[in-house]
Amino acid sequence: MSSEVRFTDFKSDAQPTWCPGCGDFGTMNGMMKALANSGNHPDDTFIVAGIGCSGKIGTYMHSYALHGVHGRALPLGIGVKAANPDLEVMVAGGDGDGYSIGAGHFVHAVRRNLDMTYVVMDNRIYGLTKGQFSPTSREDFETATSPEGPQQSPVNPLALALASGATFIGQTFSSDAQRHTEVVKQAIEHDGFGFVNVYSPCVTFNDVDTYDYFRESLVDLGEEEGYDRTDDEAAIERIMDAEKEHQGVIYQDPDSVSYGDEHGLENSMADIPEGAPEGATDLVREFY
Amino acid sequence: MIQKAFARALGSLGYDMPEDLNWAVGGEAGDGIDSTGKIFAQALSRAGRHVFTSKDFASRIRGGYTAYKIRSSTERIESVVDRLDVLIALTERTVEENTDELHDDSVIIYDGERTMMEDFEAPGEMTALSVPLQRLAEDAGGAIMQNVVALGTACAVCGFDVSYLDESLEKRFGGKGSSIVANNKQAARAGRDFVAEEVEATFPYDIDTTDSDYVLLNGDEAIGMGAIAAGCRFYAGYPITPATNVMEYLKSRVEGFGGHVVQAEDELSAINMALGAARAGARSMTATSGPGIDLMAETFGLIATTETPLVICDVMRSGPSTGMPTKQEQGDLDMLLHGGHGEIPRIVVGATTIAECFHRTIEAFNLAEKYQTPVYLVADLALSVTEQTYPPEEFDMGAVEIDRGNLLQGEDIEEWTNESDQFTPHAATEDGISPRTIPGTAGGAHMTTGLEHDELGRRTEDTDIRVEQVDKRQRKVETAIEREEWTAREFGDGDADVLVLSWGSNEGAIREAMDRLEAEGTSIRLLSVPYLSPRPDLTAAIEEAEEVIVVECNATGQFADVIEHDVLARVKRINKYNGVRFDADGLATRITEAIGSDGGSGDSSDGSDERNEASDAETEQEITT
Numbered sequence A: 001m002s003s004e005v006r007f008t009d010f011k012s013d014a015q016p017t018w019c020p021g022c023g024d025f026g027t028m029n030g031m032m033k034a035l036a037n038s039g040n041h042p043d044d045t046f047i048v049a050g051i052g053c054s055g056k057i058g059t060y061m062h063s064y065a066l067h068g069v070h071g072r073a074l075p076l077g078i079g080v081k082a083a084n085p086d087l088e089v090m091v092a093g094g095d096g097d098g099y100s101i102g103a104g105h106f107v108h109a110v111r112r113n114l115d116m117t118y119v120v121m122d123n124r125i126y127g128l129t130k131g132q133f134s135p136t137s138r139e140d141f142e143t144a145t146s147p148e149g150p151q152q153s154p155v156n157p158l159a160l161a162l163a164s165g166a167t168f169i170g171q172t173f174s175s176d177a178q179r180h181t182e183v184v185k186q187a188i189e190h191d192g193f194g195f196v197n198v199y200s201p202c203v204t205f206n207d208v209d210t211y212d213y214f215r216e217s218l219v220d221l222g223e224e225e226g227y228d229r230t231d232d233e234a235a236i237e238r239i240m241d242a243e244k245e246h247q248g249v250i251y252q253d254p255d256s257v258s259y260g261d262e263h264g265l266e267n268s269m270a271d272i273p274e275g276a277p278e279g280a281t282d283l284v285r286e287f288y
Numbered sequence B: 001m002i003q004k005a006f007a008r009a010l011g012s013l014g015y016d017m018p019e020d021l022n023w024a025v026g027g028e029a030g031d032g033i034d035s036t037g038k039i040f041a042q043a044l045s046r047a048g049r050h051v052f053t054s055k056d057f058a059s060r061i062r063g064g065y066t067a068y069k070i071r072s073s074t075e076r077i078e079s080v081v082d083r084l085d086v087l088i089a090l091t092e093r094t095v096e097e098n099t100d101e102l103h104d105d106s107v108i109i110y111d112g113e114r115t116m117m118e119d120f121e122a123p124g125e126m127t128a129l130s131v132p133l134q135r136l137a138e139d140a141g142g143a144i145m146q147n148v149v150a151l152g153t154a155c156a157v158c159g160f161d162v163s164y165l166d167e168s169l170e171k172r173f174g175g176k177g178s179s180i181v182a183n184n185k186q187a188a189r190a191g192r193d194f195v196a197e198e199v200e201a202t203f204p205y206d207i208d209t210t211d212s213d214y215v216l217l218n219g220d221e222a223i224g225m226g227a228i229a230a231g232c233r234f235y236a237g238y239p240i241t242p243a244t245n246v247m248e249y250l251k252s253r254v255e256g257f258g259g260h261v262v263q264a265e266d267e268l269s270a271i272n273m274a275l276g277a278a279r280a281g282a283r284s285m286t287a288t289s290g291p292g293i294d295l296m297a298e299t300f301g302l303i304a305t306t307e308t309p310l311v312i313c314d315v316m317r318s319g320p321s322t323g324m325p326t327k328q329e330q331g332d333l334d335m336l337l338h339g340g341h342g343e344i345p346r347i348v349v350g351a352t353t354i355a356e357c358f359h360r361t362i363e364a365f366n367l368a369e370k371y372q373t374p375v376y377l378v379a380d381l382a383l384s385v386t387e388q389t390y391p392p393e394e395f396d397m398g399a400v401e402i403d404r405g406n407l408l409q410g411e412d413i414e415e416w417t418n419e420s421d422q423f424t425p426h427a428a429t430e431d432g433i434s435p436r437t438i439p440g441t442a443g444g445a446h447m448t449t450g451l452e453h454d455e456l457g458r459r460t461e462d463t464d465i466r467v468e469q470v471d472k473r474q475r476k477v478e479t480a481i482e483r484e485e486w487t488a489r490e491f492g493d494g495d496a497d498v499l500v501l502s503w504g505s506n507e508g509a510i511r512e513a514m515d516r517l518e519a520e521g522t523s524i525r526l527l528s529v530p531y532l533s534p535r536p537d538l539t540a541a542i543e544e545a546e547e548v549i550v551v552e553c554n555a556t557g558q559f560a561d562v563i564e565h566d567v568l569a570r571v572k573r574i575n576k577y578n579g580v581r582f583d584a585d586g587l588a589t590r591i592t593e594a595i596g597s598d599g600g601s602g603d604s605s606d607g608s609d610e611r612n613e614a615s616d617a618e619t620e621q622e623i624t625t
């Protein structure tokens, strides 16, 4: 099936309503390519989207998809994957969705390590609600709800992931299409929770974290000679680097065992018999 | 002998009682009260006797008072009474807590050699039977077995063959090795022999056994077993009293049927995981209690607008807020009928007995898939902690029928695909029920969202489509009203002037109260309502009756309000919100009072005496649940 699937098969006929130039276009394209390149088919793919400009992605892609309530995309994805391990499950949402209202779920989704992919479209702003600061906004970033800046330190999502026991941490930039696609593909292929923080600029409400800023400041670990992604010390150093930001696969645990393998989840739970399952009467006997 | 004893007990209470034995073991939480009581309950069940248990307990793991109470008879019983015949008291407080229930023929088994019970004196004429529980346990192999010694004594007091304990001792201690089992059996016999050898008194209890085989289970277990029977494969939950037992039951069992249990990080997550699994095609559920239902309410609308079949179980406890976590209440009805912002079509089904916990759970899963809607399955603490005997046929797995609704495969999908080859998961059909495909099904790919959407599941703010989608979702409930039987469970005299209405676990106590009242010449018709939304049409029944009384465990009469609204008539109300379930005796009195009263709502709210009593007990409990 794989060779026949083109990335455009993952595109729906709905016209995106993102602002022209929004980073989410590039983020989505890369996701579609990565899905197609790793041999997935829309009928066997499940996209879960958060709420935000980013969350509209579920509408623009073609697959089985669920657009949930704000902040709960990860639990939805976990339920889908646990119930049918054969599905390729990809969860996508914004920085507010994932690191603010959904931050608790992020920590636990990371440590559960289901074999799924989580793409956060990080624009360091609340786009959909028209420009309030987000958990990744800089301390001095002025918005309508932070006229003098949030005056609190931003969340470092990569560090949060690492501290939560991540087995795959990637970071990309939506306009570096090739690298973005490659890293998302590796996250898909990773046997465990493939987390990718994607810098996906908001051209309407964020004039600080712009295309130019990311283009100039991001250091590609793929070009750094001898960078060992399985070395957690090296990963910590990059993740905590106050001077530079990095893109690429920053950390991958080569010994990752997914939740499904750990818990023996092998088959779809969708098929059930027309009556009580065989052996159900033993349950009654237990109560003698 | 038994006749004589009961005749005396009955005489003093003024009415006929069934030939039941009311037994309890009480002490501090952490004393192993629960497992001790369970062993005796199982033994009675093995002896072919019916058992109905209840628990008094505090939230604290150690300290505070806790008791496991058993009512047992050769006849079927469905409720508690406020009488205690045999009490194993590990602390003096156990006796204090139960003074009202003890009577002149009661026997209290205690260890007078324990410092804390040294000066104990039984109140009134009752028999205080001091047994060196600890010493005898040590002789049998360890002080830890003192409760089992007491069980042996209890057998002797009740005229009950101690060997009935053996099977449940094996069940309880089998995992710890055969010598532990043997020691425990020995300890039980030591407790029995002490009575024969050292005690002169005779006891008025001599219980009968029968050849019947019963199973013994509680409501949470019945819900869990019903879920597996119904094909539930995915459960996500967050621990909370008294719903945790559903999760604990399923864990280690549902896996054997290809399922999985996730302990989520909170209820927000639990319900969303369950929803995700349901969208992947699994029969899926979550269970919680009041505080968790509040969190889950966030997702109620999403389940309904995405038309996802999901069973959400609320085992109610005393609220609001953290309330009294280990106490009975039926206070969540308003929440379950209306909770969540916006207007959410839904089905609410309630269990009224432990067996009903099983049957309604299976039904809830079928309704959820047939109507692609959230189904709230309501139980209450009294059901969840009560263990009751049933003939095993009550849980007939052969009778379980699964209806998955409009689930499409293969060619049928094309019929629901538009000219652009897109599947229409929210097609506005005549009966409101849309076609459904499960992920992985070729040609069925679609999205859906909690935003208002069109038939493709894509967001829209088109006014016509909005109305069409709201109507189609609402139409499913109307279809359900037409297609299903939304009946009440009827008991008593269908022609009686007095109609009692109830929901949840009160059914058993009301039925027994009715027996008492019938004997006094008052006939009653009871409609116990398992369907809370949609509801049976009670108009005719209410119009025919001269007196209508709604019985429920809450302060404001949430069900009574709903009934009044449905039939545009006033009803009388019997409410109880002190945290303790209704018992047959108290209820009989209150129904009599209500019949005599001049009507209007709230005229028979809970007696303040009872309330104060309970609050005294509660203030000493540290609530940590």
Ligand SMILES: Cc1ncc(C[n+]2csc(CCOP(=O)(O)OP(=O)(O)O)c2C)c(N)n1
Pocket: A051, A052, A053, A054, A055, A070, A093, A094, A095, A096, A097, A098, A121, A123, A125, A126, A127, A128, A129, A134
């Ligand atoms: C419970 C809840 N609170 C608030 C909102 C309003 N809201 C919608 S999106 C959003 C934040 C979006 O920010 P982000 O997740 O970063 O997504 P972006 O729009 O930037 O892609 C908020 C606060 C909501 N939909 N639900």
Ligand code: SF4
Pocket: A017, A018, A019, A021, A022, A023, A024, A053, A054, A123, A127, A128, A201, A202, A203, A204, A205
């Ligand atoms: S507001 Fe920002 S994030 Fe939203 S679509 Fe426009 S550019 Fe993209």
Ligand SMILES: [Mg+2]
Pocket: A052, A094, A095, A096, A121, A122, A123, A124, A125, A126, A127, A134
């Ligand atoms: Mg954002």
